[in-house]
Amino acid sequence: MIKTKSDYYHYLEQDRMALNVKGSLKDHLTHDIWHFQKALRKLEFVKNTASNILTKSYAAYLQLKVRRLGRKLGFSIPANVFGPGLSIAHAGTIVINGRCKIGANCRIHVCVNVGGGLSKKANPPVIGDNCYIGPGAKIYGDITLGNNVAVGANAVVNTSFDSNLTVGGIPAKVISEKGPLDILKKSSLGLSSDSGKK
Structure with missing residues (x-):
């Protein structure tokens, strides 16, 4: 579970490597699964560390963002389920x-x-x-x-x-x-x- 900023960066890097994302312009523009996983990890970080009304509100916004991206791709994946290095093979x-x-x-x-x-x-x-x-x-x-x-x-x-x-x-x-x-x-x-x- 992501509890610190270093956890957050570790999860992101492990997910990026698992998905074989190179960081190219093409990946940035077209890799929808990577965009979903980045949003999911940010939600996990903010949700797990939220301590005031502002950060809790931001977590609620990120929850809606993850849900919207998930519906586009067909995913119903909640926060705090997967460890680092998640690789979702295809949309569906x-x-x-x-x-x-x-x-x-x-x-x-x-x-x-x-x-x-x-x-x-x-x-x-x-x-x-x-x-x-x-x-x-x-x-x-x-x-x-x-x-x-x-x-x-x-x-x-x-x-x-x-x-x-x-x-x-x-x-x-x-x-x-x-x-x-x-x-x-x-x-x-x-x-x-x-x-x-x-």
């Missing part, structure tokens, strides 16, 4: 319960829903660091997903899973004992070895 429907806690370096795709159970009192999911959430995934209920977990496209996850796994299916089950970091590491090693052969 993403709905996140405001009480969810999702760790650092989350890559999330379109048509994802992360929410509570049938009861309003039910706790929503807690998701660890370095997780990948594929298109169309539904994650709900009082569950925990560990670190380095990949959730496959269109998976329905309603039970807890440990770290370093890939889950998929309806209902979700373990389909690999490797998580997204393991897959990325293997890919990068494959690319280096291929380039060495040329």
